[in-house]
Amino acid sequence: MARLNINGKIHNIDVEPDTPLLWAIREQIGLTGTKYGCGVAACGACTVHVDGVPTRSCSLPVSSFTEKQKIVTIEGLSKTVTHPIQQAWLELDVPQCGYCQSGQIMAAAALLVKHPEPTDAQINEEMSNICRCGTYNRIRAGVKLAAKNAKAKKSNTKAQRA
Amino acid sequence: MTIAQKLSRRGFLAGAAAATGGLSIGFHIPTAEAAVGDTPEINAWVVVKPNNTVVVRVARVEMGQGTLTGLAQLVAEELDADWSKVTTEYPTPGQNVARKRIWGDFQTAGSRGIRGSEDYVRKGGAAARIMLMQAAANQLKVPVAELTTSKSVITHKASGRSLRYGQVALAAAKLEAPKDVKIKDPKDWTIAGKPLPRLDTKMKLDGSQIYSIDYKMPGMLNAAIKETPVPGGKVKSFDAAKAEKMRGVKKVLVIDGNAVVVVADTWYRAKTALDAVNIIWDEGANASVSTASIKAMLTEGLDAKQAFVGNKKGDVETAIAGATKKVEAVYRFPYQHHMTMEPMNATAQWTPEKCMVWTSTQNAEAALATVVPASGLPIEKCDVIRMNLGGGFGRRSSSHDYVRQAVLVAKEMPGTPVKLIWSREQDVTHGTYHPTTMCKLTGALDDKGNVVGLHMRISGQSILAGLRPEALVEGRDPGTFQGLNAQGPEGQFGYDIPNLLVDHAMRNPPFRPGFWRGVNNNQNAIYLECFIDEMAHAAGQDPLEFRRKMMKNYPKHLAVLNTVAEKAGWGKPTAPGVFRGISQHMGYGSYVAAVAEVSVSDKGALKIHRIVAATDCGHVVNPQQVAAQIEGSFAYGLSALLYGEMTVKNGRMEQENFDTYEVMKMAEMPPVESYPVPSGGFWGGVGEPTIFVAAPAVLNAIFAATGKRLRDVPLKNLDLRKA
Ligand code: FES
Numbered sequence: 054m055a056r057l058n059i060n061g062k063i064h065n066i067d068v069e070p071d072t073p074l075l076w077a078i079r080e081q082i083g084l085t086g087t088k089y090g091c092g093v094a095a096c097g098a099c100t101v102h103v104d105g106v107p108t109r110s111c112s113l114p115v116s117s118f119t120e121k122q123k124i125v126t127i128e129g130l131s132k133t134v135t136h137p138i139q140q141a142w143l144e145l146d147v148p149q150c151g152y153c154q155s156g157q158i159m160a161a162a163a164l165l166v167k168h169p170e171p172t173d174a175q176i177n178e179e180m181s182n183i184c185r186c187g188t189y190n191r192i193r194a195g196v197k198l199a200a201k202n203a204k205a206k207k208s209n210t211k212a213q214r215a
Numbered sequence: 216m217t218i219a220q221k222l223s224r225r226g227f228l229a230g231a232a233a234a235t236g237g238l239s240i241g242f243h244i245p246t247a248e249a250a251v252g253d254t255p256e257i258n259a260w261v262v263v264k265p266n267n268t269v270v271v272r273v274a275r276v277e278m279g280q281g282t283l284t285g286l287a288q289l290v291a292e293e294l295d296a297d298w299s300k301v302t303t304e305y306p307t308p309g310q311n312v313a314r315k316r317i318w319g320d321f322q323t324a325g326s327r328g329i330r331g332s333e334d335y336v337r338k339g340g341a342a343a344r345i346m347l348m349q350a351a352a353n354q355l356k357v358p359v360a361e362l363t364t365s366k367s368v369i370t371h372k373a374s375g376r377s378l379r380y381g382q383v384a385l386a387a388a389k390l391e392a393p394k395d396v397k398i399k400d401p402k403d404w405t406i407a408g409k410p411l412p413r414l415d416t417k418m419k420l421d422g423s424q425i426y427s428i429d430y431k432m433p434g435m436l437n438a439a440i441k442e443t444p445v446p447g448g449k450v451k452s453f454d455a456a457k458a459e460k461m462r463g464v465k466k467v468l469v470i471d472g473n474a475v476v477v478v479a480d481t482w483y484r485a486k487t488a489l490d491a492v493n494i495i496w497d498e499g500a501n502a503s504v505s506t507a508s509i510k511a512m513l514t515e516g517l518d519a520k521q522a523f524v525g526n527k528k529g530d531v532e533t534a535i536a537g538a539t540k541k542v543e544a545v546y547r548f549p550y551q552h553h554m555t556m557e558p559m560n561a562t563a564q565w566t567p568e569k570c571m572v573w574t575s576t577q578n579a580e581a582a583l584a585t586v587v588p589a590s591g592l593p594i595e596k597c598d599v600i601r602m603n604l605g606g607g608f609g610r611r612s613s614s615h616d617y618v619r620q621a622v623l624v625a626k627e628m629p630g631t632p633v634k635l636i637w638s639r640e641q642d643v644t645h646g647t648y649h650p651t652t653m654c655k656l657t658g659a660l661d662d663k664g665n666v667v668g669l670h671m672r673i674s675g676q677s678i679l680a681g682l683r684p685e686a687l688v689e690g691r692d693p694g695t696f697q698g699l700n701a702q703g704p705e706g707q708f709g710y711d712i713p714n715l716l717v718d719h720a721m722r723n724p725p726f727r728p729g730f731w732r733g734v735n736n737n738q739n740a741i742y743l744e745c746f747i748d749e750m751a752h753a754a755g756q757d758p759l760e761f762r763r764k765m766m767k768n769y770p771k772h773l774a775v776l777n778t779v780a781e782k783a784g785w786g787k788p789t790a791p792g793v794f795r796g797i798s799q800h801m802g803y804g805s806y807v808a809a810v811a812e813v814s815v816s817d818k819g820a821l822k823i824h825r826i827v828a829a830t831d832c833g834h835v836v837n838p839q840q841v842a843a844q845i846e847g848s849f850a851y852g853l854s855a856l857l858y859g860e861m862t863v864k865n866g867r868m869e870q871e872n873f874d875t876y877e878v879m880k881m882a883e884m885p886p887v888e889s890y891p892v893p894s895g896g897f898w899g900g901v902g903e904p905t906i907f908v909a910a911p912a913v914l915n916a917i918f919a920a921t922g923k924r925l926r927d928v929p930l931k932n933l934d935l936r937k938a
């Protein structure tokens with residue numbers, strides 16, 4: 054048995070404790086946006102947020118989580134595709150096949166929190182997810198666009214408050 | 216998938232038996248006879264709903280390359296449709312059989328998605344527009360000639376009346392299709408040729424797009440598989456006592472004599488139980504094959520007497536014998552794996568009455584052709600529903616082994632849907648690998664440094680021999696010579712060399728080859744374009760000028776070469792420590808060239824600073840998608856150059872996952888400046904061609920930087936420090 058807090062909801066799931074979080078999310082909870090790519094923490098397709106930290110869910114068993122940890126999957130990132138990263142991805146048509154993109158978006162969203170104005174070196178460092186379609190350059194542009202948009206929005210709100 | 220499922224099954228059984236052959240190519244403008252009854256299907260390609268939504272049927276498959284959007288743009292263009300209300304759907308191969316292949320070829324490979332079907336889909340769109348106009352003319356009681364169309368609205372200017380396509384669709388569907396239709400001149404395009412956003416982006420941003428691996432059905436079970444690690448091996452015995460007792464496990468079975476399968480309630484339980492099955496393999500005849508033994512086999516072919524001739528001009532032997540200077544080199548290209556992000560998988564449901572499969576495939580017709588014998592049912596009782604692909608790159612057209620396996624498992628559990636997912640380890644060790652070849656090049660220069668003779672002896676694996684031996688032409692595999700042919704869209708050799716011989720000694724190791732994005736162009740371009748550089752160096756000439764001299768009769772090849780030279784500033788100074796390399800190649804109907812700028816540190820670390828690429832694909836349907844394909848091609852091609860290599864030991868592939876088969880990531884991806892230079896008048900592919908020039912441009916730049924010729928890629932194995 055495991056109790057997991059996923060996208061703001063507590064789920065009681067009846068699985069073997071060594072089941073990786075990825076497979077609990079996909080097969081027990083039924084959220085299939087988080088993808089299986091390697092199962093060995095090498096590709097990033099399975100990236101989710103655990104208390105805001107990008108985490109490769111294929112390589113951590115459910116037994117290592119408590120319900121206090123907030124797990125967010127791609128389905129929970131925003132209600133209607135409004136996260137700045139999602140918006141930038143839409144604007145630049147980043148995805149090709151799209152299979153890696155849930156993981157890319159989750160990694161990029163966490164990157165923006167850590168580095169609101171990321172440099173190329175920081176993007177290289179934090180975005181180590183694999184994309185076999187080769188969308189890397191658009192991902193880089195997307196991260197920068199999202200950062201720019203988020204900054205503009207922030208200064209707008211500040212200006213309005215002032 | 217839901218789209219395809221919703222698709223009307225009308226006419227499915229009628230005529231299915233008559234068309235079991237299903238592989239005749241004859242195909243013309245879709246005719247109205249095919250649509251039966253009250254339906255808004257104007258013709259096979261176009262459905263117009265009462266709410267004015269235009270549904271474009273797409274026979275080719277979307278796997279990330281943007282074909283879905285591009286084909287919809289072409290049809291919508293001819294139809295004068297309101298682009299904001301255009302959607303798409305896939306017909307199934309069963310429906311194609313039932314309707315006598317009205318949708319033509321489903322195969323999506325060889326960069327053919329657009330170029331292989333643009334003519335008939337555009338005509339389909341144009342024909343539908345004529346029928347909609349005729350229906351409007353009948354209703355308004357005016358001559359068709361007085362009507363105009365725009366954004367899915369038909370207008371009669373004189374009377375100020377108009378009708379939406381949706382209002383006349385049912386009437387239009389009953390009309391006879393026009394015999395002959397005119398299609399637009401690309402210069403008049405307003406939808407096609409524009410950098411429109413893709414139709415399928417949004418669902419890739421919130422996890423809602425369903426890929427084959429995500430598909431669910433009520434009562435569905437999951438299966439994991441382990442196939443013989445040595446090609447040709449068999450299951451000798453297995454002990455499943457422990458696995459059978461594990462939670463959720465429903466069945467342990469052997470299929471095809473060479474694979475053990477565990478079926479369980481969830482896939483993770485199936486996989487865990489499979490790991491607990493003790494399998495003893497009968498390894499068969501190939502257990503001692505290794506990378507070294509394969510290399511020895513190929514090396515022998517480099518000087519073998521017998522070889523298939525691909526391109527021949529003049530007398531190369533005499534030219535080489537009389538050369539002022541002889542240049543010689545041997546290159547090798549190793550096995551590569553496709554590494555689609557989504558591992559192979561398929562869901563199958565079998566009953567004595569019907570066998571259905573849901574899967575991601577690049578060729579649903581070939582998938583159906585796999586289902587039929589595996590199911591033991593006649594073709595009219597089988598069908599394949601196409602799901603979204605998490606990458607194809609040729610793997611999902613080379614073999615539908617995963618489909619066959621899913622059907623065999625489902626057949627053991629009649630009525631129960633079973634989803635078979637290959638673990639990444641099963642996937643990497645059971646690929647259809649980019650074939651391995653070697654090439655010995657001998658060049659003859661005269662006293663002025665002109666190339667007077669060139670012999671390219673390729674030795675190595677044939678894809679057709681491994682996958683479709685029946686397609687060999689008197690034992691010869693024409694695909695081996697991609698990009699080196701005397702003429703033709705599949706790759707014309709772009710240099711005038713008076714004495715030329717390109718031949719192939721076929722040597723087939725036991726590992727199954729496959730079509731891998733770019734296919735044989737990948738190594739052929741490395742062989743030729745790096746060797747041309749070697750000869751330029753031997754002649755003491757600038758590699759660009761050296762090429763230009765030989766390209767007067769190949770203006771399209773030359774034009775893209777000139778474009779990259781100009782855009783990259785060839786001949787102008789670079790930043791300190793940065794060096795340039797250049798290459799050009801032609802294949803899949805397109806002309807491509809690239810300049811790479813690289814530096815190599817004292818420790819031998821390579822940095823690719825910039826890629827400048829040009830493509831002439833004739834017509835461009837969506838420029839921003841072409842740019843995306845060019846970038847993607849470089850990522851794929853450079854990944855192979857830097858890391859790609861499957862090695863063999865004891866008859867087994869040694870790499871099993873992304874941790875041992877490394878691929879390129881963000882940090883190494885260079886900026887790519889892409890210049891589409893469409894010259895019009897023909898249709899070339901874009902999903903693959905620029906991959907050809909990625910590796911040779913970088914290798915030539917590395918030579919410029921270090922004085923080292925690297926002829927045995929990938930670079931991860933090599934010392935790049937200055938010679
Ligand atoms: S599936 Fe988790 S990192 Fe690849």
Ligand code: FES
Pocket residue numbers: 148149150151152153154183184185186187188279556605606
């Ligand atoms: S978009 Fe296809 S793998 Fe990244």
